[in-house]
Amino acid sequence: MSSQIILRLLPSARCLFDEPVQLKVSGLRSRQVVTMRARSADERGVVFSSSATYRADGRGEIDLDRDPSLSGSYVGVEPMGLLWSMRPDILHKRFQKNNSLNPHVVRFSVHEEEGRVLAEATNERLLIGEGVSRHPVREGNIHGVLFTPPGQGPFPAVLDLYTFGGGVSEKRASLLASRGFVVLTMSLYGHDDMPGNTKKIQLDYFEEGIQLLKKQDKKHPKEELRSHVWINGCSANTALPLYYKNSQILPALMFDVSRIIHTELGAGIVKYVLNSTLAEENKVTLVPIEQAKGHFLFAAAEDDLNWDSKAYMDQMVERLKHHGKENFESVCYPGAGHYLEPPYGPFCPSAMHGVVHAAALWGGEPRDHAAAEVHLWKKIQDYFRTHLSCDAALSEAKL
Template sequence: MLSVVKFVFRPFARKTPCAKMQYTTGVNIGLSPSYKCSFEDPVHVTVSGLNPQQRVDLRSKITDDNGLVFTASATYKADDSGQVDLSRHPSLGGSFTGVEPMGLFWSLKADEQSRKFAKTDVTRPALVDIEVLSNDKVIAKATNERHCMAKGVRRVPLTEGRIRGVLFMPPGTGPFPGILDTYVFRGGPFELRAALLAKQGFAVLALAFHGYQDTHKKAEKIDLEFFEESITFLRQQPEVKGQKIGLISISKSGDLALSMASFLSGISATVCINGCNANTLLPIHYKDICLPPLLWDTGKIKMTPSGILDVGDVMHDPMSKEYLPCVIPIERATGSFMFIMSEADRNWQSAYYARLACDRLKAHGKNNYELVAYEKAGHFIEVPYMPFCLANYHAAAGHVVYFGGEPKAHSEAQLDAWSKILNFFKKHLGAADYNYKSML
């Protein structure tokens, strides 16, 4: 039995005795198991009350925290009972075709392809409006509330010394394993992934690792001791004391995480998503150690047919004699690694870098790593059902660049990678299993 569905299109709605709202047309949208869910959870979408074999358009829309609208649409034909079930019936055209239970979600995109979905306020759910249209007229509408924080998760903004970021604590007193999340989105911490990890029983510090820099000055180096301070702060939390610490990273923060795991003590598990095996862009300093940066050759910049910069081949080869000093000595690490790589990543050669990292560990007699590959995914492998980002502004390049990948394959990669990341952290850090779905 489908759960009560929340409708918000007031002019056409009326209340029924069971508090469900429906259109006077008698057409209803079902969202199961509830119209509320966690951001990374699927929903079962159905439409009932249609005429047998009636063709309708389903349309979805979400507005991100920057006010940018993402949409998707698909055409369906009702069965003999007047029902459309996205888990059984194929889309006949639109943003996707075939049987795609979550197609209205993973295919969401903005009109301008070079935009990335922004979810900066995790205290509010993301709202996905779903409409049924017949002859271009809306005949039913429902809203799926996709919550970022579970009930009881604590969100604590930090300005502790040089540390800038947000700490997410699971419900209860712990003890909880700790995770430092070093993914930076537009200069600040990306909180969504950290909030979702907290639902799984991890204490997570989403770190703005440039927070200690004067944003009006161009950074000349990266101080690894700043990250050491952040990890020490996380360890000192009463709910974390005595627990293991993990790292999760993506892109440039990947080589930072590998450096932390190699030079700092007590890191038990590191997830590196589409990162590099060498230090990049800026020198990294730790005590008397300095790793020079792997740099790039702007002459290798290409242009896609749609006129977007392709920088996938501009970085120098870290295995060339000149740049070998940039390679991070990850064999020094005592913890375990998970390398997640996209074969179609055009930010840089992340698949090549991940294999180099694993080869280095193997050459030093290490078997403390897992390698996860996705053939057609792009650069930004994030949480499940995050809208696909084909291109966006690149801070280092100073332009919009092409990130590669195909929407459906990328969505499947995000779903699979999330499950593998959780299992990896639970295996190497340990965590309580929360029934977080009941905590919305």
């Protein structure tokens, strides 16, 4: 490496996962062409990497906030492109960083055309902010983790339900807690962890989570279910029947795996495997959302290949309007795929599907999807701060 060439990460090489960094290179020759690379590994040891070619300016400097990539994993001015364009070295692997105690460590490097390393820098992207407390919860049937911001509070409280493949993902919850929310994240399936180990979904389980949140000292003393965020969901109850107090509330909308569209990429399109929510015989599976209290934020990706999120959102909105409800807002993201998560993680084009047990395409164009995640993440926080204000009655919201 050349001691004259410097790669800087601004404002700091250490930041939260959902914060942007500015990459700057100095000390290059005037108009020198170099390749910038990013490399990281997830919790399973799967390696993710990206690269982009840049030309220095007359002073021998490159600024990713200003300068376009000429070729590589992306082209054009994309300040965080090296992060969201990272791809796994094994096909159909989704980036997994579920334990909030493990930071996302990214190694950036600058290479001359022959490949020699000219400069390096490491970005430590934390999933949990300073002072946020993390408490694993094994109380009753609950399998989850509780995150509490530093300070006395009171803080808005959020119940975060994660549905991908069972287990608990802490990333979204810990980042929300780092932004000033008390958050309980729970596995959708409780102690069973995986959908193959259970035959029904129990609403009682989520009620346990709400009761646990109500007992927290730092949450606001007034409680009611008040606000909900719905991301790429279905207008019907799917796959498993829904029960409450040992009585079935909703049967499940089922699916037919023979409708998977197989592609040359080795991953299928599962968007059309669900039975129609519009068919008369399936109306009993529809969620009676008009009976729910509180306010709703619906978010749908228009290029979702898991299922037709946009159509399902439209059905929910129309149902609310039909019943004279105005307690909702909605946002659509053209070019975004199924997994809308906190921003700046690697885009997921394909991965194993937990229900059909095969590799599936999740949809979306990387650039559009990355932009959607940035927009939605801010919107979620603004939405919760508006509707979970400690000046009003506090709630637990489903995310």
